[in-house]
Amino acid sequence: MSSALLTLADSRLPAGGHAHSGGVEQAVAAGLVHDPGSLAAFLLRRLTTSGAVAAGLASAACQGDDLARLDAEADARTPSPALRAASRQQGRGLVRVGRRAWPSPLWDALPAAPHHPVALGVAAAAGGLTPRDAAAAAAYLSVSGPATAAQRLLAMDPLTVAAVTARLAPDIDAVAGNSTRSADGSLPADTDPLLDLLAEVHSARKDRFFAS
Amino acid sequence: MLPVVRASGQLAVRRTGPASVHLVATAFGPLGGDDAEVRLVVEEGAVLAVRSVAAAVALPARDGDRPSVQRVLAEVAGSLDLRPEPTVVVRGAHHRVSVTAVLAPGAVLTAAEQVLLGRSGEEPGRWTGTTRVVVDGRPLLHTTVGLGPGAPAWLPPVAPRAYASTVHVGQAAGVLTADDAVRLPLENGWVATAWGTELHSVVRAVEAVA
Numbered sequence: 219m220s221s222a223l224l225t226l227a228d229s230r231l232p233a234g235g236h237a238h239s240g241g242v243e244q245a246v247a248a249g250l251v252h253d254p255g256s257l258a259a260f261l262l263r264r265l266t267t268s269g270a271v272a273a274g275l276a277s278a279a280c281q282g283d284d285l286a287r288l289d290a291e292a293d294a295r296t297p298s299p300a301l302r303a304a305s306r307q308q309g310r311g312l313v314r315v316g317r318r319a320w321p322s323p324l325w326d327a328l329p330a331a332p333h334h335p336v337a338l339g340v341a342a343a344a345g346g347l348t349p350r351d352a353a354a355a356a357a358y359l360s361v362s363g364p365a366t367a368a369q370r371l372l373a374m375d376p377l378t379v380a381a382v383t384a385r386l387a388p389d390i391d392a393v394a395g396n397s398t399r400s401a402d403g404s405l406p407a408d409t410d411p412l413l414d415l416l417a418e419v420h421s422a423r424k425d426r427f428f429a430s
Numbered sequence: 431m432l433p434v435v436r437a438s439g440q441l442a443v444r445r446t447g448p449a450s451v452h453l454v455a456t457a458f459g460p461l462g463g464d465d466a467e468v469r470l471v472v473e474e475g476a477v478l479a480v481r482s483v484a485a486a487v488a489l490p491a492r493d494g495d496r497p498s499v500q501r502v503l504a505e506v507a508g509s510l511d512l513r514p515e516p517t518v519v520v521r522g523a524h525h526r527v528s529v530t531a532v533l534a535p536g537a538v539l540t541a542a543e544q545v546l547l548g549r550s551g552e553e554p555g556r557w558t559g560t561t562r563v564v565v566d567g568r569p570l571l572h573t574t575v576g577l578g579p580g581a582p583a584w585l586p587p588v589a590p591r592a593y594a595s596t597v598h599v600g601q602a603a604g605v606l607t608a609d610d611a612v613r614l615p616l617e618n619g620w621v622a623t624a625w626g627t628e629l630h631s632v633v634r635a636v637e638a639v640a
Contacts, residue, residue: 250587259585266582294562294569297614297621299605407560409573410583411595411623415612418605 222345225319226338227355229362234311238304239367239428240264240360241413244420246371257368258382261361265386265393267410269360271295272335273353273397274405279339280352285327292333295407298414300421304430308334312341320344353394361386367428433478440466450479453514455486460498462491462523468502474534476508485515488525488555497524497558504531509538509600516544516629519555519578528560535566538600539619542636545593546629547578554578554591561597563616570616571597590625594636597621606639613639 225231241264245251251260271292279288296302309332316337317325322344328337335356342352362383369379397406420426433451437443442454453468460466472478488498504510510531519525531539541561547554556578563571577584577593590610599619606613610632611624624635 256587263583263585263588291569291572294572297571297573297616298612299615407562407572407574408583409575411575411612411625412588414614414623415607415610418607418612418614422607 220346220351222320222347223342223351223355226341226345226347227358227362229366231315232311233315234308235359235363236366237428238308238363238430239371240268240364240430241416241420242364242367243371243426243428244416244423246368247420248416251368252372254374254378254382257365257374257379258385260368261365261382261386262389263410264364264413265357265361265389267408268301268413269357269390270393270397270406270408272338272356272360273394275333275335276339276342276352276356277349277397278405279336280342280347280349281339282343285332285336285340286329288336288339289329289332291405292336295405295409296333298417300417300430301414302333303421304417305333305335306331307429309337312337316341316344320346350394353397354390357390357393357397361390371427431476440464441468446481447479449477450481453480453482455482455484458487459489460486460500460525461489462494462498463496464498466500468500470502470504470506470510470512472504472506472508472510472537474507477511478508479511480514482514486517487549488517488519488523488557490520490522490524490555495522495524497526497556500525500527502527502529504529504539504541506531506537506539507534510540512539512541514543516546517557518546518549519557521548521553521555523555524558524578524580525555526558528562530562531564533563533565533570533599537565539563540596540598540600542596543594544629544633545577547591556580557593559595561595563597563599565599565617570599570619571621573621588625590632591627592629592632593623593625594629594632595621595623596636596640598640608635608639611635611639
């Protein structure tokens with residue numbers, strides 16, 4: 219493992235992820251997330267759906283698959299306009315910092331404002347990481363940002379939230395591991411209609427703290 | 431021209447109108463371990479409605495825990511309306527269904543599915559459904575929904591027993607949200623999904639946002 223992976227998954231990397239709650243803000247408003255147990259369940263459903271999809275896309279992008287094709291596959295797996303916009307915003311943010319951090323001709327093959335997992339795969343390749351590393355970063359980021367958002371929104375104990383995230387490690391590893399060895403070569407497409415609904419209700423609100 | 435039909439194994443197919451066919455289960459099930467494939471070809475200018483005569487009741491394998499599998503492959507240049515009766519997945523069964531629709535430019539598609547986990551008063555079974563729609567070579571929609579005990583994202587407090595989803599290509603529609611139902615826009619189409627406890631109210635909810 220290279221320390222580039224630590225940088226890529228670090229919440230302090232200024233890629234714009236801090237502005238997004240990954241659905242947590244609306245889940246809190248709907249009463250679905252209110253304590254450590256309900257937060258853990260929410261993070262697990264996010265990890266095993268959008269996290270698994272992100273891990274598959276990041277891994278394939280890192281491997282050198284056609285990036286425009288992967289970006290179209292990401293669109294097909296993200297029918298919610300609010301979630302598409304959130305992914306493309308974060309993708310653009312990651313390209314901005316990634317180009318400076320890990321200069322490489324690989325960045326030039328990305329479409330404008332790519333989906334975040336596709337940009338993440340390119341960042342991993344540019345940083346000398348493996349597809350498995352890219353998948354691990356994608357899986358981890360699918361829960362780490364939302365966990366922090368929950369901590370801020372609910373004024374939860376940071377130690378408790380850190381423990382909730384740390385206990386998801388085996389699930390994060392499983393998602394990352396599965397993303398790189400699908401039998402028929404197809405990418406994961408797991409979805410959670412609840413997250414789509416929360417994202418669309420959230421984006422129509424005027425009183426939100428997070429962009430998504 | 432009437433639809434050309436051919437079937438073997440656990441499904442029979444009946445022409446029930448000039449542009450409609452019904453699928454008829456010829457045996458109990460599907461049973462765990464069964465693997466059924468339905469191929470539909472709708473040529474340019476043609477219209478086809480596909481229905482089924484009764485709800486399918488997915489049962490567990492007699493031995494082991496193999497899922498029952500149903501794959502629907504549709505090539506559409508005309509207009510396809512695919513709306514089978516609900517699937518009920520009984521306790522201990524795992525039914526995996528995939529619908530892959532490959533559309534030519536200008537093709538029209540409506541594909542609906544309705545799922546109930548467990549018969550009345552019974553523990554839920556497990557259902558995994560994948561929908562992939564490709565239009566003119568580009569993926570339009572590709573999602574997999576997992577429901578029932580053991581599905582990783584089927585977690586309380588949102589662990590519905592009933593689920594319904596409809597995807598449409600041919601006429602655009604925007605975002606619409608309701609309690610436990612959402613419609614999302616696709617290019618020249620939409621996908622609507624609803625979930626809850628009772629199938630009849632979930633079907634009403636998906637129709638309300640469709």
